[in-house]
Amino acid sequence: MGVANSISFHTFAVQNNQRAYMKLATKLIHAGVEPDPSTGAIMTPIYQTSTYVQAAPGKNQGYEYARSQNPTRFALEKAMAAIENGRHGLVFSSGVAATDAVIKLLSPGDEVIAASDMYGGTYRLFTKVFAKYGIKFTYVNMQDASNILPYINANTKLIWLETPTNPLMNITDIEAVVALAKPHNILVCVDNTFASPYLQNPLDFGADIVMHSATKYLGGHSDVIQGCLVMNDDMLREQLYFIQKSCGAVPGPQDCFLVLRGIKTLHVRMQRHCENGEKVALFLRRHNKVGKVYWNGFEDHPGYAIAKKQMRGFGGMMSFELADNSLEAATKVLSSTKVFSLAESLGGVESLINHPASMTHASIPREERLKNGLSDSLIRLSVGIEDIDDLIEDLGQALG
Numbered sequence: 001m002g003v004a005n006s007i008s009f010h011t012f013a014v015q016n017n018q019r020a021y022m023k024l025a026t027k028l029i030h031a032g033v034e035p036d037p038s039t040g041a042i043m044t045p046i047y048q049t050s051t052y053v054q055a056a057p058g059k060n061q062g063y064e065y066a067r068s069q070n071p072t073r074f075a076l077e078k079a080m081a082a083i084e085n086g087r088h089g090l091v092f093s094s095g096v097a098a099t100d101a102v103i104k105l106l107s108p109g110d111e112v113i114a115a116s117d118m119y120g121g122t123y124r125l126f127t128k129v130f131a132k133y134g135i136k137f138t139y140v141n142m143q144d145a146s147n148i149l150p151y152i153n154a155n156t157k158l159i160w161l162e163t164p165t166n167p168l169m170n171i172t173d174i175e176a177v178v179a180l181a182k183p184h185n186i187l188v189c190v191d192n193t194f195a196s197p198y199l200q201n202p203l204d205f206g207a208d209i210v211m212h213s214a215t216k217y218l219g220g221h222s223d224v225i226q227g228c229l230v231m232n233d234d235m236l237r238e239q240l241y242f243i244q245k246s247c248g249a250v251p252g253p254q255d256c257f258l259v260l261r262g263i264k265t266l267h268v269r270m271q272r273h274c275e276n277g278e279k280v281a282l283f284l285r286r287h288n289k290v291g292k293v294y295w296n297g298f299e300d301h302p303g304y305a306i307a308k309k310q311m312r313g314f315g316g317m318m319s320f321e322l323a324d325n326s327l328e329a330a331t332k333v334l335s336s337t338k339v340f341s342l343a344e345s346l347g348g349v350e351s352l353i354n355h356p357a358s359m360t361h362a363s364i365p366r367e368e369r370l371k372n373g374l375s376d377s378l379i380r381l382s383v384g385i386e387d388i389d390d391l392i393e394d395l396g397q398a399l400g
């Protein structure tokens, strides 16, 4: 073993050691971030530059051109890896750009088994963009992991799942899917946007890649669009880094700074999202104008036992139907809230109310939506971190 090898081995061992002793709250604040070497600035500077001066041709400090290397981005990528218990992080200009990079690992003829109940934009990317390049997508209800078995064949290269799902809060057993995929060398990628790394770490259950829309809980303040991937395997990291720099969907340094700042408070925000979420879910369930409430913390939720096993809490995302299960009644509620803003997206400090059928999931055909249990009157809430009394009062007056 050469000198270079032993040095890189040493560095890696130190990093692992750091991860082992740091708890999540400490990692969220310190991981990836070091005082700026030139000034000691405690916050990572926004390196707003496209290129780097070289001392001689090919002689540089590891930074050549900012599509490939940017110190603000690198700090964020290290932080992302640490908080998802992975070795490598890569960030992208949006969540869908991160998903796009994963699918670009594949070739025509390859097959993907995807969850039937997932983010509308992921479904649109698969069906409208990648299907025409000869990649086949099969959509399967993964509430029972064994449902994927009949669809596994020699061409299956990737299983794509979300848990909890958007918007019906269905739970998939990550460990069970991995157990079915591993013997066939099929990659498993988990969209962990809804849970955030505070509630769930899919790599710990054997997933190969974790994907996030950092636009949501990681950024946390509804002020940035960004995506991220975290993985352990070095080869996979090389392939995805190659796609990141070749296709160029990199976020700017200002956006990286915002997400770095956002994740420093993830644990504190998530604690409040969970507390408020539980209170709102219980309020809705007891309300006589409300029909079914979809929230993972109810003991009679079909995914409760699995959620308990793989998550550390239940978060602030939920959906509900009205007792009067009509579009008119839903429209009335959606236009009557004053604290909950009617908007797409989720995971910010402010509470949002959303109508999946006409907003976030409009890109999924109506028959598909109904088949998956997504009714026209379904309302989705992203419960924020405002005072709980104001949130309950607002929903009460809107339902009244």
Ligand SMILES: *Cc1c(COP(=O)(O)O)cnc(C)c1O
Residues within 6 Å of the ligand: 094, 095, 096, 097, 119, 121, 122, 162, 166, 191, 193, 194, 212, 213, 214, 215, 216, 225, 226, 227
């Ligand atoms: C928002 C979202 C995405 C897409 O992320 P963008 O940052 O909007 O591109 C993917 N998956 C889930 C679950 C999301 O909520």
